[in-house]
Amino acid sequence: MIWNREAECMQIGEREKLQLERLKATLKRAYENVSYYRKRFDEIKVKPADIKSFKDIVKLPFTTKTDLREGYPFGLFAVPRQEIVEVHTSSGTTGKPTVSGYTKKDIEIWGEVMARALTMVGTTKDDIIQNGYGYGLFTGGLGVHYGAQRIGATVIPISAGQTKRQLEIMYDFGSTVLTCTPSYALYLTEAAEEVGIDVKKLKLKAGCFGAEMWTDRMREEIEKRFHLIALNIYGLTEIIGPGVAQECEEKNGLHIFEDHFYPEVVSPDTLEPLPDGEKGELVITTLTREGTPMIRFRTRDVTALRREPCKCGRTLVRMDRITGRTDDRLKIRGVLIFPSQIEKALLEIKGVEPHYQIIVTRPQHLDELEVQVETSKKLFSDEVRHLEETRKKIEKHIENAIGLRVKVTLVEPKTLPRSEGKAKRVIDKRQL
Amino acid sequence: MDKLKQISIFSENKPGRLEKITKVLADEGVNILAINIASSNGFGVIKFIVDKCELAYQKLKQKGFTVSLNEVLAIEMVDKPGGLYEVARTLSQKKVNIENAYVFILESRKRAFLIVEVQDIEKAKKLLQYVKLKFYREAEFKKKGKK
Numbered sequence: 001m002i003w004n005r006e007a008e009c010m011q012i013g014e015r016e017k018l019q020l021e022r023l024k025a026t027l028k029r030a031y032e033n034v035s036y037y038r039k040r041f042d043e044i045k046v047k048p049a050d051i052k053s054f055k056d057i058v059k060l061p062f063t064t065k066t067d068l069r070e071g072y073p074f075g076l077f078a079v080p081r082q083e084i085v086e087v088h089t090s091s092g093t094t095g096k097p098t099v100s101g102y103t104k105k106d107i108e109i110w111g112e113v114m115a116r117a118l119t120m121v122g123t124t125k126d127d128i129i130q131n132g133y134g135y136g137l138f139t140g141g142l143g144v145h146y147g148a149q150r151i152g153a154t155v156i157p158i159s160a161g162q163t164k165r166q167l168e169i170m171y172d173f174g175s176t177v178l179t180c181t182p183s184y185a186l187y188l189t190e191a192a193e194e195v196g197i198d199v200k201k202l203k204l205k206a207g208c209f210g211a212e213m214w215t216d217r218m219r220e221e222i223e224k225r226f227h228l229i230a231l232n233i234y235g236l237t238e239i240i241g242p243g244v245a246q247e248c249e250e251k252n253g254l255h256i257f258e259d260h261f262y263p264e265v266v267s268p269d270t271l272e273p274l275p276d277g278e279k280g281e282l283v284i285t286t287l288t289r290e291g292t293p294m295i296r297f298r299t300r301d302v303t304a305l306r307r308e309p310c311k312c313g314r315t316l317v318r319m320d321r322i323t324g325r326t327d328d329r330l331k332i333r334g335v336l337i338f339p340s341q342i343e344k345a346l347l348e349i350k351g352v353e354p355h356y357q358i359i360v361t362r363p364q365h366l367d368e369l370e371v372q373v374e375t376s377k378k379l380f381s382d383e384v385r386h387l388e389e390t391r392k393k394i395e396k397h398i399e400n401a402i403g404l405r406v407k408v409t410l411v412e413p414k415t416l417p418r419s420e421g422k423a424k425r426v427i428d429k430r431q432l
Numbered sequence: 433m434d435k436l437k438q439i440s441i442f443s444e445n446k447p448g449r450l451e452k453i454t455k456v457l458a459d460e461g462v463n464i465l466a467i468n469i470a471s472s473n474g475f476g477v478i479k480f481i482v483d484k485c486e487l488a489y490q491k492l493k494q495k496g497f498t499v500s501l502n503e504v505l506a507i508e509m510v511d512k513p514g515g516l517y518e519v520a521r522t523l524s525q526k527k528v529n530i531e532n533a534y535v536f537i538l539e540s541r542k543r544a545f546l547i548v549e550v551q552d553i554e555k556a557k558k559l560l561q562y563v564k565l566k567f568y569r570e571a572e573f574k575k576k577g578k579k
């Protein structure tokens with residue numbers, strides 16, 4: 001199902017024209033109304049008018065989270081504060097949060113792109129959406145909410161947490177679409193057993209999961225346990241929130257709503273643009289945002305762009321599932337690894353559930369990597385010998401995948417912390 | 433030869449784990465007849481023979497432990513020199529291999545049982561069908577075990 005056929009299936013040349021027009025307008029607005037952008041443009045002697053085609057975009061400076069913090073709280077607004085009808089912030093775990101300001105039109109566009117995303121997972125006005133993303137300053141809850149309202153579906157604004165209640169409502173109300181983080185979805189499937197809810201009797205048909213990195217193995221697990229189609233959504237507060245890109249039922253990458261968000265992939269080291277299909281850091285320029293336009297915002301998310309036609313009929317460019325963050329790369333004994341590589345290797349072993357934690361220590365000048373894995377029913381054997389074999393097998397498998405020796409520890413089920421939002425997978429105890 | 437079930441529980445090897453498990457059993461009024469612990473690399477498997485096996489299994493499962501039930505052989509030994517030898521000899525004659533074994537004593541110093549884990553319980557039971565050993569009998573066991 002396609003929400004906005006005209007925009008999503010637009011002929012590529014035509015869309016490019018529209019994008020360029022919008023880019024030019026955005027640059028002009030940003031330059032004229034935001035002192036931060038004006039300063040950065042002037043420093044490198046670039047005027048908005050110098051950008052005549054998308055080839056010229058490389059002349060523009062990048063914007064980083066640190067840059068945005070300098071303008072905290074309202075310094076990046078491109079309109080008078082009175083025109084901002086809503087604000088959201090990033091979580092601010094690494095410092096002051098970044099503030100995103102929305103005009104009335106921004107909120108409308110957010111509703112539009114979220115309506116596209118939710119329609120892509122199969123939502124219609126007949127559906128009941130259980131929205132398990134947090135409502136509040138976090139964009140997840142309200143983003144889904146606006147999209148659901150646009151479609152005319154029934155939205156249950158339950159927010160994150162209250163697991164038992166989530167499951168009871170899911171059962172009693174007959175929720176058909178679930179929106180939350182993938183790790184929370186998995187947690188819900190687990191908890192259903194304990195609460196005594198028969199997942200087979202649930203009416204769920206689709207899930208729109210995102211806000212954290214996950215893998216195809218996790219997808220299979222959620223789909224199998226909840227009997228639904230689980231699709232990946234992408235977004236970030238600085239750009240708009242969820243609804244920047246959404247995976248269609250082809251499960252072949254996420255369609256970026258590029259009439260509103262212009263993507264580039266650059267090398268995280270040289271910052272040079274990379275050709276399609278090559279992995280690098282995703283950089284986004286907003287094309288329609290009024291409140292806080294973003295110019296070449298470095299997302300830190302690692303992906304690749306693909307332009308081969310998609311069977312679903314949309315002509316929108318696709319991005320791969322996020323496979324890492326350029327800033328949470330772990331450097332272990334000099335080797336760069338992404339936690340997602342460990343997750344992928346881990347989940348390739350039968351019986352391993354996606355409940356794990358990576359602990360980095362440096363006991364004697366040498367980094368040690370420990371992976372704690374919960375011992376599921378499927379993994380358990382009543383013979384210590386077999387368990388030890390399994391443990392060693394996991395160690396070997398991860399070592400083969402990342403090229404580093406790791407220590408795997410089997411821990412008791414449900415002892416690793418479960419998250420209601422983004423799962424914390426890595427604990428770095430090194431005093432660096 | 434009645435069925436005797438053994439409960440196996442996964443446990444991390446750290447203080448307080450056995451306490452947590454046995455509390456569940458204590459709270460449910462389950463009596464432990466025999467216990468066996470094996471550990472390796474920071475984890476272990478704790479095995480119990482209890483009087484209310486099914487109840488213990490369900491409660492432990494509900495409390496979130498990774499737990500399994502499997503059938504074992506319980507062979508009576510005479511509590512005197514040569515008691516285990518007799519049993520071992522019979523098993524070896526019948527080519528029944530012992531994967532793991534431990535002992536519990538019923539009625540102090542009178543009767544002892546050797547709990548034997550084997551790879552294929554059905555096969556072992558068949559092989560031991562006509563031997564002269566005394567095996568666990570549920571009725572007798574329950575009464576005397578509980579006093």
